[in-house]
Amino acid sequence: MTINEIKQLLAAGKVSKAELADLANDSRSGVQKLLASYRKRQSKLAAQKAEFRERFAYEKEFWAKGQTVAGVDEVGRGPLAGPVVTAAVVLDDHFDLVEVNDSKKLTGAKRLELYPRILEEAVSVAVGVKSAEVIDRINIYEADCLAMVEAVAALDQQPDALLVDAMTVPLDLPQVSLIKGDAKSNSIAAASIIAKVFRDQLMADYAKLYPEYHFDKNVGYGTKDHLAAIHEYGPTPIHRKTFAPVSDFYHD
Template structure:
């Protein structure tokens, strides 16, 4: 061990598991380079342990079902606030083999991280499904009811028979045990997974609409009222995917 170079020490400390006697030996190494690497290693381990602890906390609601040999679906929706496009919900069923500790509220994740997590979530999930409510339907029944419909449709799309639902701050007209959680996407791993899948699905839809209706920057604003979007409304008027009951869209109806 005394003959290890700094580069070799760095390689060792990047391994997922390191024996205690090796760490003890490195701790006794007086070279500043080794000590700096050990500090960096310890910080990384502490961060991972903290993430694992919070991940375990986000499994509490699911564990209540898993311990009984039951399944529960987490449901979340995205797209209540935009001026254009649908509201999209996702329902996700997980089991206790799910180990993606970075999964939580999609709004707290970067685009790069969300895109990396989506295929992993789909691979590990037992089941997932989506519900989509169009802008026309939103105008007919209001955005709150549209979100509920989208969530119900996502649940109905599941192939798994679940024993309960974990829902982000909502209740549905479904005869099944439900737990409504305020900020559920950051308190439940299955709701968090649903929020990530729903956002990814909707963002891809809006990117397609950006090609169909250029001039509003839908690809980058997802239908929210950004400066470029409002400029597009002023110059081009409304499109078929705009929500006509939303301000300021309704100002352009004539």
């Protein structure tokens, strides 16, 4: 085979042991470089698969009892504008998207790629949304809790238990609260991706209504440009009036 043919063969990823043995004996330096690169990729993939399997440890405890468990996560507690968004995701042992991980560890492009695939492979997915108005009325923590309740209630398949990222959902269900849960549970990681992509799209839509604030870029967080826009144009209806410095515009 030519080096280009070998490159295509290795890129496809389906190489037999006999073919690998033949390539290992090939004296061409170009072939050996391709082979070394292939082995490195395969080693990385094997490690990724092992870590993925480990992130099902909490789910397996419930599956072993014949129970359904949902992962729950949120995004948007810290921004000055926009809603808080939560997601609840039920997975089963057929779920095989090994790239699913804590949404903060993934690029925006990767999250967008995984979003529809999670919707396709998950047993059930739902979101909960609480607006800036609700956040101002009852505070961000309580709004977050209500959004989580909303997401769980909207699942097509109601879970027997919850895995939650560093919170407790006010529901009468067994729950495991995990610090940095999106890095420890695939269900929570999938929920973190769904919530993040869903909220980012909402903020991109708001950016069309309020272009001066560049919500498609800052998604409501207090960036330098966002703060400058608040000072120049004042808050929008989606700004959180109880969050400083937005609160500076509202005095009795």
